[in-house]
Amino acid sequence: MTGNALFYQASGQLPLVSHADGIYIWDVDGKRYIDACSGAITCNLGHNHPAVKAAMAEQLGRVAFSYRTQFESQVAIDLAEELVELTQGDLDKVFFVGSGSEAVESAMKLARQYFVSIGQSQRTHFVSLRPSYHGSTLGALSLTGYQPLEAPFTDITLGSIKVPSPDFYRYQENTLEEHVASVLAETDAAIAEVGGEHIIAIAIEPVGGASTGARMLNRQYMEGIREICDRHGCLLILDEVLSGMGRTGEWFAYQHWGVKPDLIALAKGMGAGYYPVAAMMARQELVDQVLETGGFMHGHTYAGNPLACATALAVVRATKEQELVANAARQGAYLREGLDKLAEKHACIGQVRGVGLLQGVEFVADRDSKTPYPAEDNIFNEITRLAKARGLLVYPRRTLDGVRGDHVLITPPLTVTREEIDEILRLFDQSLADLSG
Ligand code: PMP
Secondary structure, eight states, rough: OOTTTTOSTTTSSSOOEEEEEEEEEETTTTTEEEEETTTHHTOOEEEEEEEEHHHHHHHHOSSSSSOOTOOOOHHHHHHHHHHHHHTSSSEEEEEEEESHHHHHHHHHHHHHHHHHTTOOOOOEEEEEEOOOOOSSSSSHHHHOHHHHHHHGGGGSSOOEEEEEEEOTTTSSSSSHHHHHHHHHHHHHHHHHHHHGGGGGEEESSSSSTTTTOBOOOOOOHHHHHHHHHHHHTTTEEEOTTTTTTTSSSSSSSSTTOOOOSSEEEEEEETTTTTTTOOEEEOOOOHHHHHHHOOOOOOOTTTOOOHHHHHHHHHHHHHHHHTTTHHHHHHHHHHHHHHHHHHHOOTTTEEEEEOOOTTEEEEEOOOOTBOOOOOOGGGGGHHHHHHHHHEEEOOOEEEOOOOEEEEEEEOOOOOOOOOOHHHHHHHHHHHHHHHHOO
């Protein structure tokens, strides 16, 4: 188990995976883990789902790959239709890709190409939040507001204006409304400095994942951002890579507020861990304009191949048949109740936040002053290590920009049951006791 030829951060230090079923995953030594974070907030249907496996096997038996300039595939057509229907008419067109970063890049490029095609090539800047995470390729990284990831590349990434993300935990103003208003005013001011006519789009995660530990934006903020976009004639890109596909108790997180985007990026839960498949969705008018003026200058070899689309189609159908979006809302509320109880018991919990089955727990050294743990304590990793020792997988991060905070995400598969949540809460409770003990 040396992993010497592998070039990942933790190669050689991790257990070897053996197999998985439902919410459980085993290593080769026979140790069982409860997957309370769906891998990387990805395995929305749990592991080893019979209907997805059957659909994949069936497609694999017919044709796994056909190239999209040579053939259309019915599964791609059906999947696109399903996705459009799930937006209830807000977005009309789907462009398949293979990862979240590619979905974000595609949205950025479609937005830019749209403006070039209507004679507004002076629009050269994106606006995004700090902290945020939008992906690791250079375009998506340009939007990302996450210092350690940005640092080596700041000289070679695109011009993106970073504005603060509203912080519903440590804001200084008297009320939340005042705080949101001040963040929006700061955003306005940053845009005014460049000139609104130079902005292509504002890109936002409606519910932050690793970047903010499940910080959910609110209606006042989303309406404010939509108004800013409309006023400057720029587009609103919502990064639903992590929050989309039912995780928050709606198919897409933006549906909690009804503030409509121009483009969205989807990934993670779309292939649910069974196949890397992702999508960018956009309004008809943008796509028509780009297609009429030479076509979209973008694409990836594996994008929208039949096996990818058959997998995602099976995922969407299973999510509907098993009513998993409603389950995410119901079990998410139950999980939240349990986490709130743990917060009463463990002083290291500063805030529990999130929505549906996208819950985050932020840890603080002092709850009254909301003082973060010293960075060198690596509390987020320590809690994750203790939990893993007890057979519980959670997703650790530290928000290094803006408001700091060690946090973990607790984001079980959308199939999770009440009994499984009880087990997650029991193990998390014990892990937090291990920390103080
Ligand atoms: N956007 C968000 C909000 C994400 O959480 C992620 C992945 N963590 C990405 C984009 C990038 O997705 P991928 O890793 O599939 O490229």
